[in-house]
Amino acid sequence: MKQTQRTPFVILGLLGLRGRQSTTGYELKKAIDSTISQFWSESFGQIYPVLKQLASAGFVRSANAKEKGRKQIRYTITAKGTQHLRHWLEKPPGEATVRNELILKLLFGSMTEVQVLIDHLVTHRDQAKRTLADYRQWQEQVKAQKTDYQPYQMIILNAGIAQSESFVRWADQTLETLGGMKEKA
Amino acid sequence: MKQTQRTPFVILGLLGLRGRQSTTGYELKKAIDSTISQFWSESFGQIYPVLKQLASAGFVRSANAKEKGRKQIRYTITAKGTQHLRHWLEKPPGEATVRNELILKLLFGSMTEVQVLIDHLVTHRDQAKRTLADYRQWQEQVKAQKTDYQPYQMIILNAGIAQSESFVRWADQTLETLGGMKEKA
DNA sequence: TTTGGCATGTAATCCGTTACATGATTAG
DNA sequence: CTAATCATGTAACGGATTACATGCCAAA
Numbered sequence: 288m289k290q291t292q293r294t295p296f297v298i299l300g301l302l303g304l305r306g307r308q309s310t311t312g313y314e315l316k317k318a319i320d321s322t323i324s325q326f327w328s329e330s331f332g333q334i335y336p337v338l339k340q341l342a343s344a345g346f347v348r349s350a351n352a353k354e355k356g357r358k359q360i361r362y363t364i365t366a367k368g369t370q371h372l373r374h375w376l377e378k379p380p381g382e383a384t385v386r387n388e389l390i391l392k393l394l395f396g397s398m399t400e401v402q403v404l405i406d407h408l409v410t411h412r413d414q415a416k417r418t419l420a421d422y423r424q425w426q427e428q429v430k431a432q433k434t435d436y437q438p439y440q441m442i443i444l445n446a447g448i449a450q451s452e453s454f455v456r457w458a459d460q461t462l463e464t465l466g467g468m469k470e471k472a
Numbered sequence: 473m474k475q476t477q478r479t480p481f482v483i484l485g486l487l488g489l490r491g492r493q494s495t496t497g498y499e500l501k502k503a504i505d506s507t508i509s510q511f512w513s514e515s516f517g518q519i520y521p522v523l524k525q526l527a528s529a530g531f532v533r534s535a536n537a538k539e540k541g542r543k544q545i546r547y548t549i550t551a552k553g554t555q556h557l558r559h560w561l562e563k564p565p566g567e568a569t570v571r572n573e574l575i576l577k578l579l580f581g582s583m584t585e586v587q588v589l590i591d592h593l594v595t596h597r598d599q600a601k602r603t604l605a606d607y608r609q610w611q612e613q614v615k616a617q618k619t620d621y622q623p624y625q626m627i628i629l630n631a632g633i634a635q636s637e638s639f640v641r642w643a644d645q646t647l648e649t650l651g652g653m654k655e656k657a
Numbered sequence: 658t659t660t661g662g663c664a665t666g667t668a669a670t671c672c673g674t675t676a677c678a679t680g681a682t683t684a685g
Numbered sequence: 686c687t688a689a690t691c692a693t694g695t696a697a698c699g700g701a702t703t704a705c706a707t708g709c710c711a712a713a
Contacts, residue, residue: 380573388565
């Protein structure tokens with residue numbers, strides 16, 4: 288059996304969290320990029336067609352709206368869609384798949400100059416620091432909020448923070464090691 | 473511009489580390505699965521065709537061999553291949569892409585039972601503990617080893633360990649939270 | 658006025674897995 | 686004898702990104 292498509296469930300899940308509040312494809316993309324980009328990503332080329340599929344399958348309901356002439360299609364999840372989502376949530380999640388170029392380039396580090404590796408690492412460490420700061424700020428906001436999904440938002444926020452922190456720590460330590468190696472050479 | 477294919481570089485990199493020592497496609501797959509599975513993965517359906525491409529492009533040299541009748545094709549990297557690899561290593565690595573189903577299911581946790589989430593989490597935490605143990609064992613071996621790529625192997629080992637550790641810690645903490653939520657419900 | 662954000666969409670192409678096929682060797 | 690491991694390979698399919706196209710609105 289082929290691996291079941293996961294994009295529909297990301298969309299259903301996000302719409303589920305929104306409840307009756309309708310959402311556009313554009314907003315879904317923004318939500319994914321700004322909240323779970325560290326763990327998932329989707330492109331427009333994926334979102335819009337899947338949204339149509341979900342609508343024709345009866346998992347979501349679409350409504351044409353417009354905000355000051357700007358046309359938009361707003362979606363809400365249906366009862367059928369909620370059922371579909373719930374069933375998926377119960378299935379054991381597969382192992383995460385990762386594609387980390389930075390790690391590859393470090394592993395092959397003996398075949399380039401140390402300074403090159405340092406540059407790569409610094410860029411990624413600084414990026415991680417920035418997202419970490421964003422997460423912490425966001426965490427303060429979520430703490431105050433009272434919804435049924437608040438605890439789960441905190442859980443994934445904690446995951447993002449823990450991962451970023453451990454990455455930054457490892458990067459700093461590795462930069463020291465690389466600095467030492469540059470001197471000796 | 474389309475995203476440049478990365479599989480060729482993973483292969484060139486691994487062959488580069490091996491130096492003059494030739495390697496089979498099967499061995500490459502094993503190496504990826506056992507050492508960097510946390511950060512990268514490749515399938516046979518990707519490896520074998522790419523190996524042929526690399527050979528016809530002159531980046532690797534192939535030699536038919538046989539180990540006690542068992543036929544095999546052993547590859548080594550060429551000078552041209554090393555150049556090609558070096559050029560790639562210097563280019564800034566893109567952001568890592570991740571697909572983590574577990575995180576998704578936790579984020580949508582308010583739409584299923586808490587016990588379901590606990591089961592998912594326990595499975596993944598236990599898996600992480602096992603890989604962590606493997607890493608630590610492997611680390612002891614690498615520490616003793618003396619090659620030019622040893623420091624880089626240590627670096628990615630440290631990355632793997634740091635990430636696994638932080639995941640396990642977060643998972644344990646999250647399991648406590650979920651346990652508390654189950655009681656209240 | 659031009660940049661950037663909002664908003665939707667499609668076509669091409671590639672990346673990658675899965676499933677299948679084949680066969681030898683070795684350990685239990 | 687049989688299951689597991691070594692070993693290579695292809696076809697089909699689906700997952701996903703990229704590039705492109707279009708157009709409105711608001712702010713600088």
